[in-house]
Amino acid sequence: MVPLSHYLILSAALFAIGMFGALTRRNAIGILMALELMFNAVNLNFVAFSRYLPQTMLQGQIFAIFVITVAAAEAAVGLAIVLGLYRNFKSVNVDEINLMKG
């Protein structure tokens, strides 16, 4: 069988990749995609733990279901915001969307 540590490292790598994307992408939709990668990494961890930890309740899987649902809602709202933004700015690059300076 595959040891738990493999899943944990994979998840950490996925999380880091997503974080890198969220920090560097210019396109707002690109950032949203990177965020989804991070959520997936967390979910992978949840499922792996719920498989390997000695317990009967499927808490990890339940948690993952909720995370997926919330992520979907967040993506829908995010894309609606991006569309509204595009209508006004004619761009979806976050560094060009900068009216306020401080």
Added chain:
Amino acid sequence: MEKALERFYSVFAEWGVPSIVPQLIVMLVVVSVVILFISVSVMFMIWWERKISAHIQVRYGPMRVGGWHGWAQSIADGIKLLLKEDIIPAGADKLVFALAPMVVFAAALAAYVIIPFGPNLIVRDLNIGVLFYISISSLTVVGIIMAGWSSNNKYSVLGALRSAAQAVSYEVPLVVSVLGVIMTVGSLSMIQIVEAQKRIWFVIPQFFGFLIYLTAAIAECNRLPFDIPEAESELVAGFHVEYSGMRFAIFFLAEYANMFTVSAIATALFLGGWHGPLLPPWLWFLIKTYCIIFVMMWLRWTLARLRVDQLMNLGWKVLLPLAFLNMGITGLILVIHG
């Protein structure tokens, strides 16, 4: 069937070959059988559709190739498509353009895993059976958008977007309509759902569910009266307007394969699957499935195309509330009967 498999595996085990080898062989065999089945069945369906349309419009349709009522016409068409030059438009995104038909076909192929042709004639009786079909079928939409976008043609992009919007809107009532059956059986496994219909087919208690499913399924297949995505008169041919030759053939194949899948699922969920007197189970299953396919073709050549706004209204304001009503009433009855 399973015994034969076990014997097959044990033979390899005796020779000392790692178990992955016979597993791979079995997988390959199953996949080729499914692809073969799809191709043959699709050719038959295309010929059939042409004949039905012709007879509805009081003509004969293809009559020459192969002798009796032009039965070999589809084979000839297929060979023609395969031999045609493979054109990739200059402005296209080559990688995505090449990937799109494969994605669409993979989705169509994967759905065959859970079709229960008979009590033991199923590739894999997954315990999430119905859910597997629902989730895998959404991959088709991704493939369609890939195809539309990569063609770099505004008609294909429009067609792809329309198709995606339609598929997403009709997927919701489709899923909810199936819930009635799943609640009654208490399982997602296809085999168990069919087994539960030994005495009474679900089409009787779940009649509204069946109608909603059928309507939504036709829309999922982008067939008339819901073929706005490919409406020839306004969009040329929708998302696959730039495709030709082999790649076009794959799209065509996938489309008819999907049609077969939704009909087969309808048979399994509502029409009692393989249950029936006298004839062998697999034959019953095929007969029922082809009956539904016939209905779909019949509708196609009888009804007019819906407008986009009508299409959305029907999906969200008619089918979805009805589907929820059906689910609620089913749940209520189940609770009352304990």
Added chain:
Amino acid sequence: MTQAFNIADLSTAAPEVILSAVAMLILVLDFIAPRGKRDWLGYLSVLGVLLTLMVVIRQWGATRSAFSGQYLSDPFALFFKILFLVSTALILLMSIGYLRGEGVDRGEFYGLILFATLGMMFMASAVDLLILYVGLETMSIPIYILAGFLKRERRSNEAALKYLLMGGFSSAVILYGIVMLYGLTGATGLKEIASSLTAGTGMFSNPALILAMVMLAAGFGFKIAAVPFHMYIPDVYEGAPTPVTALLSAASEIAGLAILLRVFLVAIPGLQVRWTLLFYVLSLLTMTVGNVVAIAQSNIKRMLAYSSIAHVGYLLIGLVAGPERGISATLLYTLVYALMTLGAFAMVILLCVGEVKGERIDDFTGLAQRSPMAAAAMLIFLLSLAGVPPTAGFVGKLYLFGAAIERGYVWLAVIAVVNSAISLFYYMKVTMAMYMRDIPPAGLALSPSRPLRVALFVAVVGTLAIGVYPGPFLDLARASVAGLW
């Protein structure tokens, strides 16, 4: 293990049930409301909030657990629920006139504010990480939408996008912290996590646990706008519609603080030595950066944004000082902070008429001549924010800094006092504009909205009342933290 959905659970969660029913009712009534006449939806939401508030107050004193122990209605939760509901009621009162002024004719605005409040209430009652996360998102997602509610306004679009992206990022970080806690203990209930952690020896120097703690602190740091996780806050505050800005600073940040307190105090109290240090640094950075940068601002919403960052720094002092004095001081200060911030934002809305948005500090020029009452109210809020007696801000700071000194964090208290002095400087800029300069020739218009005046009145009375007679409020805060750990 299996526990069905029953009436007892529902009655324990009655406030949430009522509020969600009101919110959905608003959404439905919005369809039948005639165009241009949607103010009554706002009043109806205020009524709903007050009704919920009454139910919450009736529950005071009892500690009840529901839904398989994931939901807890204890004094701590009830205190925050009262705070959120009062804030929401005031914000709703402010919104009615504001929406009319901006030409937004949508009842969903009120519905979404109620949904956000509902999320906060669940956060306050959450003793399970799952319900905590879900509550957090139920608060955040409506606020993302509300921040972008002025669709034609580019700054509003920008605020919504920035808030959503940062919010999503911080949620992912929080989730990673949660999953590590789950992996370590196999539980998601805060109490279960705590007991399972004490069971294992050597748990508290476990790198995985420390990683979880740091991730949670960083994620919550985003939500409460602590430095260095504050970069997006000024832009969001400036761009969002002003009532939403008020909601963000007076309710959403406090809700973040509530779950932060609950998680760190209940689930990982064993790590207190480590997280005290962490929050010491965060607190120091947050108040200093917030106050210093606030000086340079000419936009009052932006200035208040930095000021609220600074106040988060003060609030964290209580967490550093620890139970029980420090935590009750933090709770008292959340109440004070919510009232005075709401008042300040209500003033911004009062000046938001037509082309004048009331957002530049110059917009306040000559307010004392135009309306001495309004200027006096603003003065009270500003003095309170700076911490000058006899206002609530003074009392709050006194208890906070006192708690810090009592625990030996003298330097932290000294720096906090210095910071308060700095803050006086930029608050006085507004006062100067109001009192020392003449009314501009173009005149100075005030919003005619009556509910807004009610909200202002309540905020003024509250700020003064806590300042003059803090006893009962302090008792309330003390009672709320009793039995938390």
Added chain:
Amino acid sequence: MTVTQAVFFLLAAFTLGAALLVVLATNIVHCAIALVFTFFGVAALYVLLDAEFLAAVQVLLYVGGITILLLFAIMLTSRISARGVKIMNEQAGISALVVFAILALMVFANLKGLVLAAAPLPASYATASLGRLLLTTYVLPFEVVSILLLAAMVGAIILAKREREKD
């Protein structure tokens, strides 16, 4: 190396490769398509972890829902000709460093801090019990999430709908 391990490594490589493509590809549509493959990789890993139901939900919601939404938004906001545009901001280098540091910390903490010896428990048929748990023990989050979805739906419609001409 057993077959399962081989499958795991293949899937892990596939998922990480696709994820890297999501972050690094220059064309935003390619990113979205790579994202589909990442989601599939993760779904396959769920199957490997005996969480078939979750795998189906993952494909249904992520591939059938989120990706299609993303693709829609991309189609509406960018064009195929938008190639060769700079995709990253100026902080790419420093971000890479920071992220590497964080990754190293995470891997260290995961390996050092968690009990890894545990062999997996025998898998059980989980779909039915998941459903039961959602409607009994976890009914509160279930209801709260449904409220959240309602709010998100209403909000997304408000934000995405074109404003009526000034009335």
